[in-house]
Amino acid sequence: MIKHDYHHGNLKEEFITIAMDFIAKEDTEKLTLKVLSDATGTSRSAIYKHFKNKDALIETIIEKGFDKFDIETTPYLKDKSKTLIDRFYLTGQLYVAFARNNPNLYRLLFGKKYAHIREEILSIKDKDCSGFSALQKTVEDGQKQGVLKKENSYRQAIVIWATMHGISSLIIDGFMDVEDVYEEMYDTLFETLLTGLVANKVKIISTIPLLNKILQPRS
């Protein structure tokens, strides 16, 4: 808490920063306005000069959170230097890693509680769910290349998302103790998922040793 004069200078930004730092460590439920006023050395009601109410601050956090999510999870998705399979594998890893490294933020972004705020944000930002359009396009690419089964690409993308969301949620919500066996868990999950998605009689091209070993063409 930096000493400051009556006028703080950039209090709004500081509220946001403190809130995001807090959520990086503790659950969003514990983020009270008192935490923010104490941390900034301001009064309980100072925040109302910068945000309409607490939900408006949360909305900003969710916006920033989706930016962070997009930046951290999508770099491989359109990376033409990687094979399609590798792109899926690496993106899935980044997805689950984001959830594990930012469990409270992940819950805030993908949970039910602030679904109404999320929908507002995403309807402006992306029309669809954040990053989902890119995933679906990659699935369609995979179909064109003959790597993936030619089925409804929306549903295939949903299957991929549901799988990654499911494992992420189980881990961060306390259903698994995977500290030491996470790599094996993820590989089993990905192998199962991909086996169900790829077209038959296709040679899988991947730089991931595991996948080359596993995914043989089925003639």
Add this chain to the structure above:
Amino acid sequence: MIKHDYHHGNLKEEFITIAMDFIAKEDTEKLTLKVLSDATGTSRSAIYKHFKNKDALIETIIEKGFDKFDIETTPYLKDKSKTLIDRFYLTGQLYVAFARNNPNLYRLLFGKKYAHIREEILSIKDKDCSGFSALQKTVEDGQKQGVLKKENSYRQAIVIWATMHGISSLIIDGFMDVEDVYEEMYDTLFETLLTGLVANKVKIISTIPLLNKILQPRS
């Protein structure tokens, strides 16, 4: 609200019933002690004569919730009159149906917020997560029958659970509008999952038309 004398008679049971009915309709967050006192026609503090605090009531709700969950989702799992594949297919359907029909309860049981209470309950009740042991055993049966790939059964069971948990969460937390296309969505999901789990060169036996059509032996 039934008129009653000073002593209610079965107030504790009524608190539980009202709470479960409430959660069947509205989110657990909105369940306040005022709701309960108003609905029973008692004072704000009457509940403390029957529960240590609000969390103790929630704990009871979670216990009853897991009972309901087990009853509604596991009947096919050990049903020897069905093929193994059909048992997985139907159990998955019941799982997602439970989540869709009881979204608030599902979130209460499988969310992070009351994970500490859940863990207490499940450590006494089942040692593992509710129903998960039965799932894993069925997976092991499948391996013995040669229907499923012979791999780590714990991880295979987790993959199945994660898939069903993932699609359930996406639906009830507002990421999909699947009212009219749910059946197709589930079938795509299950087909993908099962294809990744079954052993090669095995003829799938199922009474589900879809699965017979889809899952051909891969020689």
Add this chain to the structure above:
DNA sequence: TTTTAAAGTAAACAATGTTTACATTTAAGT
């Protein structure tokens, strides 16, 4: 320099979970 808007404070509210002291009823012991 004066005025105005922005940015902060203090005090009060209602809602919530909770505790304490008290009241009433039931049930048990004699």
Add this chain to the structure above:
DNA sequence: ACTTAAATGTAAACATTGTTTACTTTAAAA
């Protein structure tokens, strides 16, 4: 039947939380 103790209910008060209102201070524009 009478007394007593336990169970069960009430009322009032508290701290915490989000929020609003009236007021104050500062910065910036006229």
